[in-house]
Amino acid sequence: MRIHPLVVDGLITAAQTTVAVLLGRESAAQGWPAPDAFAWTLVALANLPTVLRNRAPVLVCVGVLAVSAVYVTLGYWPVVNSLGPMLAFYTVAALRPTRTTAVCAALLAGVWIYAGLVTEGSSMASVVAQSLAYALVLWWFGHSARRTAELTRQLKAEQAERARREVAEERVRIARELHDVVAHHMAVINVQAGLARFVFTSDARTAREALDTIAGSSGEALAELRRMLGLLRADGVQGAADGAPAPGLDQLADMVDRVRAGGVPVDLRITGEPRPLPPGVQLCLYRVVQEALTNVLKHAPGAQAHVELAYRAGEMTVSVKDNGKGVNPARKQDRGGHGLIGMRERAKLYGGSIVVGPRSEGGFGVHLTLPTSAPSARRGDTVAE
Numbered sequence: 001m002r003i004h005p006l007v008v009d010g011l012i013t014a015a016q017t018t019v020a021v022l023l024g025r026e027s028a029a030q031g032w033p034a035p036d037a038f039a040w041t042l043v044a045l046a047n048l049p050t051v052l053r054n055r056a057p058v059l060v061c062v063g064v065l066a067v068s069a070v071y072v073t074l075g076y077w078p079v080v081n082s083l084g085p086m087l088a089f090y091t092v093a094a095l096r097p098t099r100t101t102a103v104c105a106a107l108l109a110g111v112w113i114y115a116g117l118v119t120e121g122s123s124m125a126s127v128v129a130q131s132l133a134y135a136l137v138l139w140w141f142g143h144s145a146r147r148t149a150e151l152t153r154q155l156k157a158e159q160a161e162r163a164r165r166e167v168a169e170e171r172v173r174i175a176r177e178l179h180d181v182v183a184h185h186m187a188v189i190n191v192q193a194g195l196a197r198f199v200f201t202s203d204a205r206t207a208r209e210a211l212d213t214i215a216g217s218s219g220e221a222l223a224e225l226r227r228m229l230g231l232l233r234a235d236g237v238q239g240a241a242d243g244a245p246a247p248g249l250d251q252l253a254d255m256v257d258r259v260r261a262g263g264v265p266v267d268l269r270i271t272g273e274p275r276p277l278p279p280g281v282q283l284c285l286y287r288v289v290q291e292a293l294t295n296v297l298k299h300a301p302g303a304q305a306h307v308e309l310a311y312r313a314g315e316m317t318v319s320v321k322d323n324g325k326g327v328n329p330a331r332k333q334d335r336g337g338h339g340l341i342g343m344r345e346r347a348k349l350y351g352g353s354i355v356v357g358p359r360s361e362g363g364f365g366v367h368l369t370l371p372t373s374a375p376s377a378r379r380g381d382t383v384a385e
Contacts, residue, residue, distance in 0.1 A: 032077035046081040061088035078115035093142020185221035248282035272311030292320035324363030
């Protein structure tokens with residue numbers, strides 16, 4: 001539970017004033033005049049204003065020092081009002097620049113030296129040494145507190161800036177995720193719409209199947225679009241309310257079937273012993289395969305694609321290759337687009353490596369390797385052009 005700063009200052013001032021009152025009552029026992037009503041008023045004026053020291057540190061410091069000087073001039077025990085000026089000067093050192101602090105330090109030492117001068121039997125060497133020593137020590141503590149406060153503010157500002165950068169980076173990743181989703185489903189819809197239009201009058205069954213595929217792909221695209229945009233909402237409430245799980249390897253076969261329905265023969269092969277994987281790893285594998293097959297749909301119509309998913313000790317690999325038939329020349333210029341950037345960023349995010357580029361035997365290939373165990377060493381991503 002946080003306490004309001006003014007309450008803290010009030011408690012400190014109350015404790016300090018109580019000590020001053022106790023010292024005032026001991027004045028007669030120490031050989032000094034007992035405070036009268038006016039002296040007690042000066043005691044109050046030399047201590048109570050420190051409750052406002054954080055709001056007006058210089059004014060409070062100068063005020064309590066002036067009252068203390070008057071108290072000493074009237075012949076009362078100087079020690080009674082020593083705590084108020086010390087606390088006020090410490091606050092100046094903690095909140096104000098060096099030049100202002102130096103002036104207040106001189107005033108504090110001057111009042112204490114003046115008290116030694118008007119007190120009979122004082123050892124001025126000791127008084128001067130103590131006055132300077134106390135002023136310097138309080139100055140050092142105040143400077144340390146000010147430096148600590150500055151570092152704390154700087155740290156908070158850096159943390160806030162880091163949080164803003166992380167939010168921006170996360171939104172960029174979400175935007176790339178959205179691009180992958182929309183690009184894949186729109187490519188399937190585009191191919192199926194062309195097929196349905198071509199066979200609409202000659203083959204009603206094929207046209208109906210194409211329209212069913214369009215309906216399914218558009219529905220999935222809208223569902224994922226709602227989920228992604230929900231994450232981008234300022235309050236995040238609706239995105240969280242949908243609760244739709246991220247795609248995983250259990251949906252890989254369905255995605256391959258949609259691509260087949262779009263006119264691209266795809267061969268899916270899974271090797272190794274299947275095992276549970278972190279959702280993020282599954283999403284990364286799924287999205288890379290999705291983007292690679294989408295590129296085949298867009299840039300290599302008529303090509304055959306082969307997808308191989310391999311479960312290995314401590315890692316997962318996935319390869320997507322096509323035989324290059326019907327390659328669109330524009331494909332060579334698409335390698336620097338959002339699709340390749342998204343695949344590279346996913347590989348980096350999960351400590352994997354990715355190789356993307358033309359194959360020597362013809363066609364295009366994508367090969368992704370992801371570690372699945374914590375001790376696995378992080379690999380740098382590689383992009384073969």
